[in-house]
Amino acid sequence: MASDASSALAERQKVQNFLSAAVSGNLDLFKKLAAGFDDGNDLAKSVAAVKDANKRGALHFAAREGNIDVCKYLVEELKLDINEKDEDGETPLLHAARLGHIATSKYLVECGANPAIASELGATALHHAAGIGNVELLEFLLSKGAQVDSQSDSGTPLIWAAGHGQEDAVKLLLAHHANPNSETDDDITPLLSAVAAGSLSCLDLLIQAGAKVNITAGGATPLHIAADIGSSEITNCLLAAGADPNATDEDGLKSIQVAAARGNRSVVEILFPVTSQIRNIPNWTIDGIINHLQSDTEKKLEGTVNPHSENGSSDTVKLEVTPEAKKKAAEAKARGGDAYNNKDYSTAIDAYTQAISFDPTDAVLLSNRSLCWMRIGQAEYALSDAKACRELKPEWSKACYREGAALRLLQRFEEAANSFYEGVTLDPENKALIDAFREAVDAGRKFHGTDKQK
Structure with missing residues (x-):
């Protein structure tokens, strides 16, 4: 029994050393360790079978680290499947693109990697390039037929780019006719993502491309989000583009109320002249609105249920969220x-x-x-x-x-x-x-x- 356990441990260490060599990029060491899996029949098949717990093989690890020489050995000499997926449905190209390894990504595509293959969550290499703002990689993938509006659980590449404030990537994707009003299943659009990211430059580009400003996702409009994060510049930009200051969210609140509840005075000052008076706020002034909403918020928080009390009961606690x-x-x-x-x-x-x-x-x-x-x-x-x-x-x-x-x-x-x-x-x-x-x-x-x- 002890001998079996020792053998299993040695085998795991052998696999770990091999995959670590793929990560380090030491080709000579990698080839030496690869030979250790040769059973005399088919080295390529034996190497392809070596994977970690997430079903990632040597090619996945080499691509993730941008080790192009190791990739070349595995692809050209051992003829490994360049589009093999790991447990998350990710190919070596997806791993390379996520980390922005341009040369490795280009090599894999030129050798047959399919840029259209998506992960289990629908993300392609184009999504990852957009998210990190790698314009060179974006240009290359689009030139190889990658679909500019390919969908994932988190939306299109344009939503990814906007959500990470990647202005150059947004500009490039729009130039390739990306849809500025694409939506996720949760109704998130590129414009909403740009607002949430606090990116005025991306927001400007999207508005110029025809992105709608009066949309609702999760019960809130872009103007509500801007009011919540307290961005005066984004608030002004949205209003100039036609955002409705009197639209209400799922709680029946206007953007000015959201800004007041958060203590975002500068946004309240911007919204005050363009917002219709709300009847249940008796003192319709900037200070009156802020004081009313702050007081109302405190009252609501006093009766909030604590979902993490030790006994699991519905203990009431006063939560003061500043x-x-x-x-x-x-x-x-x-x-x-x-x-x-x-x-x-x-x-x-x-x-x-x-x-x-x-x-x-x-x-x-x-x-x-x-x-x-x-x-x-x-x-x-x-x-x-x-x-x-x-x-x-x-x-x-x-x-x-x-x-x-x-x-x-x-x-x-x-x-x-x-x-x-x-x-x-x-x-x-x-x-x-x-x-x-x-x-x-x-x-x-x-x-x-x-x-x-x-």
Whole structure:
């Protein structure tokens, strides 16, 4: 038994050393270690079979580090499959593009790598090049037939570029006729992404290209987002482009109320002359609006349920979320989003945890962290966050979806179906929820064997 354990450990170390050589780019060492897998029949087949726990092989690692010599050996001499996918559905080209390795990406494409292949989340090499603002790589991929409006779970390459404030990438994609009004399943557009990223330059480009300013996603307009983050320049830009200051969000609030609640005085001052008076604010002045909204926010927070009390009960606590805490939460949330897009789910979880510590009243943060827990298979943690999310925002259909997804992973199909159904009752037109409900019901029948014909 001890001998078997020792042999298994030695084999794991052998694999680790081999893949580490691909990472380091030491071609001579890599070839030497590769020979150690030669069983005398087919070296290429033996090397192709060597993978880590995420099904990434040597070519994935070499491409990720931009080690073109190792890539050449694997592709030209051993004839490995250049489009092989790892557990996340990512090819060597996707790994190279994410890190901006231009020469390696070009080499792989010239050798047959397909730039149209997407990961499990729909992201292509073009998405990654757009997100990091690598214009040279963008130009090359587009010249090789990459689709400028290819969709992913996080939207098109233009949404990625705008969401990371990549002005040159936005300009290039628009020049190649990218749709400035493309949408994700959550109704996020390039313009919304640019506003959330605080990128005035990207916002200007998108407006010039015909991006709509009076759109709604997650119950809020771009002007609401600008008011929330406190950007005077973006607020002015949106108003000049025709943004409606009297549009309300899902809570019935106008942008001026959002700005006042956050203590963003400069934005309140901009919006005040163009916003129609709100009846329930008795003192319709800049100071009166701010004082009214700040007082109203404090009253709401006094009765907020703490979803993380030790005994799991609905203890009421007074939560004072200051504008500074909101700002820090937003910064941590942005880091979490970047890490998630890079498939670094552990880092994303850490970032969202920091954000939640700054603002425990934001249900979106719990929803995002729940999804990250799902991505690494931690269904119990995902469920805990989803339940806490629902407590904070019980009328939000996405919270129901998160809860249902976690329950489904735990094979608690009946409960999952109930959660999805509750989401459907909140959002009857949500196809994702409807499909998830049906799938959970079917999975439950198969799991219990009740789908068999009698």
